[in-house]
Amino acid sequence: MNVLKPHLQTTILTLLGKGATQREIARITGVSRHTIRAYAQRFAAERPNCPGVATDSVGQTAPPWPPTPVATTVSACEPHRTFIEAQLRLQRNATAIYQDLVDQVAFAGAYNSVKRFAGRLRQKEPEQFDRLSFVPGEEMQVDYGEGAPTLVPGTERYRKPRLFVATLRYSRRSFRRVVWKSSQQTWAELHEQAWRHFGGSCRYVVLDNLKEGVLKPDLYEPKLNAVYTATLAHYGVVADPARVRDPNRKGTVEHAIGHTQATALKGRRFTSIEEQNAFLDHWERTWAATRIHGTERRQVQAMFEEERPLLQPLPVSGMQYFTEAQRTVCDDSCVRVEHCSYAARPAPIGSRVLVRLFARRIEIRDLATQALLRSHARAERPGTVVLPQAERVFNPSRETRRILAQAKAKAIGPDASRLCEMLFAIEGRVGQRKLWGIVSLGERYPKRLIDCACARAITDGLHSYRHVKAITERLVADALAALDAPQQAELALTQEHPLIRSADVYAELFARGAAQTPNPTTPRSFTHDHE
Incomplete structure (x- = not known):
């Protein structure tokens, strides 16, 4: 004063x-x-x-004290109370109400008079909050706070680590851990440790809008980071981020953090993170879990024993954590990851893809749809190229095997394959062009004719593509000429010819044969017709 x-x-x-x-x-x-x-x-x-x-x-x-009461002064706005109350219900401010009073009823009072009168009339109703209640195993709330001062390794300085608290909403059983640094993977690992500690996972997890969990806060559709999303999906849990500046939605874990800081860690110092975590485990089992909860009036551990069987079963294997990066598909259809190349087809060359790096493998996914395109084992030596032979284009060191493969020279015929092998044996890698020429003939001419041409070239001793091509073209031309040659016309029938006897001769022959026909009852052994 x-x-x-x-x-x-x-x-x-x-x-x-x-x-x-x-x-x-x-x-x-x-x-x-x-x-x-x-x-x-x-x-x-x-x-x-x-x-x-x-x-x-x-x-x-x-002067006399206390002063003699005097009559209360009536505000100049009192005659207009009804009008002012109606305007306040329309959420109008004192300035607008004062201006209307002056314009409509020639109000002679001051603006401050209207302002004071409107302030007395405004009644602010207290905001109502619902009493949240959940069934066992339904929800877990998580959040970060500050731990007790801890000695920084390698120094003589104390610093407060980050305190992670996960609390089951039904039983109020909590899991507490302190870490020096947080990241997306650390945040997901702490959730996994909490579920392993409880012996099961809940159906929903309520979290704050911190970057380790939520990339883009949104009232209707918040965007979670990929590592956290994959971890929740692995354990069958759905995230329910609280609205921005709405701590009452996760008041249980907020109270748990305050209780930990004020009761367990207040005034304490630790020499290591491990020491503080061991103390928090001891304090949770000995004091926090055995307390009688103020609202439920029941022991926390007793409620947790009811909730434990209703938690979701844990998967056999833990979460495989990964990091993400965007890469561009190079002109060899590969992406570069840690000085190694991995095949990215069917992603087109020049497009951007999403690469997930696991401990022993990598995944290449579509950037827009997250669909899996390719998966490879992670290379151990820098400079490794993971690209199947079928996806590689021309390379002199590999083309010989490709030409001589079953799908090329051997597909034409045995003589074509033998000629190609002879050409490579004589000329080496330089003869690959001749081999390609012989193989490419199969795209224009019948393979049977090409194989015959290769056989004739081997016989002639001319191991040349030009010679095989010339023979093939000649064989094709001969075959086409044979198809174009005119066919022999049909002979006309005739009844007279020196070799054709008269009809009477044939009639007499048939009559004699009929007269000498043996009796059917007579054995064939006693006839002499064969003599």
Whole structure:
């Protein structure tokens, strides 16, 4: 309180005795209303029972105290109460209401009068909060806080690590861990450790909008980071991020963090992270789990024993953590990851893909849909190229095997394959062009004719593509000429010819044969027709 000079104190006391308001005294004396209010309370405490006239410290007559009540001043806005209340229900401010009063009813009062009157009329209803209740195994709430000062390794300095707390909403059983640094993987690993500690996972997890879990906070569709999303999917849990600036949604874990800091860690120091984590485990088992919860009026451990069987079973294997990076598909259809190349087809050359790096493998996914394109074992030596032979283009070191393969020279025929092998044996890698020429003939001419041409070239001793091509073209031309040659016309039938006997001769022959036909009952052994 400001210490005023005696004459100002006397003036304030006199005006208060006459029933002047603090606002009027402030306007007359220039003293702040807060100071006038403080002096009024001081005068009332010094003269609680002084009826009539009293004397001050210097023996002068002082006004009676407490002052005689005076009639309450009626605000100039009182006649317009109904109008002002209606405007306040429309969420209009005092300035707009004052302007309407002046325009519509020629209001003669001051703006401050309307402002004070509107302030008294406004009634702010307290916000109602629901009492959240959940079934066993339904929800877990997580959050970060600050741990106790801990000695930084290799130094003599103490620093507060990050305190991770996961609390089951039904039983209030908590899991606590301190870590020096946090990251997306550390955040997911702490969740996994909490579920392993509880012996099962819940169906929903409520978290804050920190970057380790939520990349983009949104009221309707928040975006989680990929590592956290994969971890939740691995354990069958759904994330339910709290709304921004809405800590009441996860009040259970907020209270658990405050309880840990105020009771377990207050005034303590630790020499290592491991020591603090061991103490937190001991404190949770000995004190936190055995306490009687203030709201439920039941022991936390007893409620946890009811909740434990209803938690979701844990998967056999733990989460395989990964890191993500975007890469561009190079002109050899590969992506570069840690100085190694991995095949990325069917991703087109020049496109951007998403690469997930696991401990022993990598995944190449579509950037937009997250669909899996390729998966490779992670190379151990820098400079390794993981690209199947079938996806590689021309390379002199590999083309010989490709040409001589079953799908090329051997597909034409055995003689073509033998000629190609002879050419490579004679000329080496330089003869690959001749081999390609012979193989490419199969795209234009019948393979049977090409194989015959190769056989004739081997016989002629001319191991040349030109020679094989010339023979093949000649064989094709001969085959086409044979197809174009005219066919022999059909002979006309005739009844007269030197070799054709007359009909009477044939009739007599048939008659004799009929007359000499043996009896069917007579054995064939006794006939002499064969003689």
